[in-house]
Amino acid sequence: MRVLLCGESWVTHSLHIKGVDSFTTSSYTEGAGQLRAALAASGIDADYLPGHLVPARFPGSAGELARYDAVILSDIGANSLLLSPDTFERSAVAPNRLGELARYVADGGGLLMIGGYLSFAGIDGKARYHATPAEEALPVTISATDDRAEMPQGVVPAVTSPGHPVLAGLPAAWPALLGYNRVAAKPDATVVVGVGDDPLIACGGYHAGRAAVFTSDCAPHWGPPGFLDWPGYAPLWANLVTWLAGGAGS
Numbered sequence: 001m002r003v004l005l006c007g008e009s010w011v012t013h014s015l016h017i018k019g020v021d022s023f024t025t026s027s028y029t030e031g032a033g034q035l036r037a038a039l040a041a042s043g044i045d046a047d048y049l050p051g052h053l054v055p056a057r058f059p060g061s062a063g064e065l066a067r068y069d070a071v072i073l074s075d076i077g078a079n080s081l082l083l084s085p086d087t088f089e090r091s092a093v094a095p096n097r098l099g100e101l102a103r104y105v106a107d108g109g110g111l112l113m114i115g116g117y118l119s120f121a122g123i124d125g126k127a128r129y130h131a132t133p134a135e136e137a138l139p140v141t142i143s144a145t146d147d148r149a150e151m152p153q154g155v156v157p158a159v160t161s162p163g164h165p166v167l168a169g170l171p172a173a174w175p176a177l178l179g180y181n182r183v184a185a186k187p188d189a190t191v192v193v194g195v196g197d198d199p200l201i202a203c204g205g206y207h208a209g210r211a212a213v214f215t216s217d218c219a220p221h222w223g224p225p226g227f228l229d230w231p232g233y234a235p236l237w238a239n240l241v242t243w244l245a246g247g248a249g250s
Contacts, residue, residue, distance in 0.1 A: 001069045001245055002045045006058060007076030007118070008032035008219060009050035031219035032074065034228055035237060042238035046072075054080040055088070060095045062103040069245035071101065071109065074218055075116030077127040078134065102133035106207035110244025111137055115215040115222065120181040121147035138211050139189035139204030143182065149198065150179045154224075157200045161192045165246075166201060166212070166239045170232035178224055180216040203243065210244050 009030045016023050030050055039046045047068075049057055058081055059065045078098060086092040105111045113134075117123040121130055121143040129135050130142040154176030159167060174193070182198050185191050189204040195216070203212040217223040218237070227233065 001043070001241060002047070002067065003039065003070045003072055003241055004049065004059075004065070004068045005032060005036065005039075005046045005072045005074065006049045006054050007051050007074040007080075007116075008035070009052065011052070033219075034233070035074070035218045038234035038237045039241065041234055042241075044238060044241055051076050051080065055083060056085050058084075058097055060084070060097060060100065062100045062107055062109075065101065065104040065109060066107065069110060070112060070241050071104070072112045072114065072241075073119070073134075074114035075118050077118040077122060078129050078132055096133070099133040102137040102206075105137040105209035105211055108208040110209060110241070111206075111211040112240055112244060113138060113211075113213050114218050115181040115213075116217050117148070120183055120213075120215070121145060122181070123148060137206045137209075138213060139186050139202045139206075140183035140199060140213050140215075141186060147182045148179060149182045149195075151195075152178060154178060155180075155195050157193045157195050159192070160194045161190055164190065164192045164203070165243050166192050166203065166236070168239055169235045170239070171230070174232070175226040175230045176224070177216045177222055177227060179222040183213065183215055201240075210246065212240055212244060214240070 011028050013026045036046055054076055081097045084094045086094040118127045121127055125145045130144045135142050156176050157174040180195055185199045185202050189202045191199045191202050193201040200215050
């Protein structure tokens with residue numbers, strides 16, 4: 001299997017003030033390492049597009065996406081897909097890549113959105129997936145405003161659909177998470193795992209394809225060491241991709 005993994009990277013620009021003097025430093029971080037290793041360990045090839053490469057390199061058509069069994073969006077906002085350099089820098093007409101992504105799923109592809117500050121609605125609503133074709137393809141509805149549920153005390157997921165293929169081989173006990181994006185399951189979705197009254201993992205069919213969400217993080221900060229080191233971490237992602245690649249239905 002082959003997937004396209006987008007996002008999970010960031011640049012930090014810091015201002016340091018020491019007395020009357022100041023200077024700036026910059027750093028680049030990729031948070032997808034453990035997820036990529038988990039996929040590779042299961043024989044899943046992942047083409048990785050870190051966030052700063054998504055605007056220029058995300059495929060522009062459903063046909064180009066069709067070479068992938070699934071597309072994974074993790075902590076990358078809708079603007080990065082909508083605003084290609086052709087449009088944002090040269091004011092040229094370009095494909096709506098969220099529409100092409102939904103068409104790819106409708107034609108039999110798989111889509112997974114993983115939570116974060118720039119997933120679903122995101123911090124201050126800046127991720128902006130509400131009322132987009134991507135939301136239409138997903139098994140959940142997305143808020144138009146900030147949807148973060150910060151849980152510094154920890155929240156332990158609870159399985160709500162035992163026996164679902166996504167849970168195959170996973171330990172019964174789940175580790176605590178430190179937050180998630182609050183979404184609402186669509187009527188025909190299957191909520192596989194919940195956090196409180198909200199979905200953590202929801203799955204559903206979209207025409208000939210499948211889509212799923214994991215509303216917390218695959219990495220810090222919502223994903224604490226107890227989750228990243230959990231024996232179920234690697235099989236969870238392999239199971240999700242395998243299910244997404246399975247074709248129509250839920």
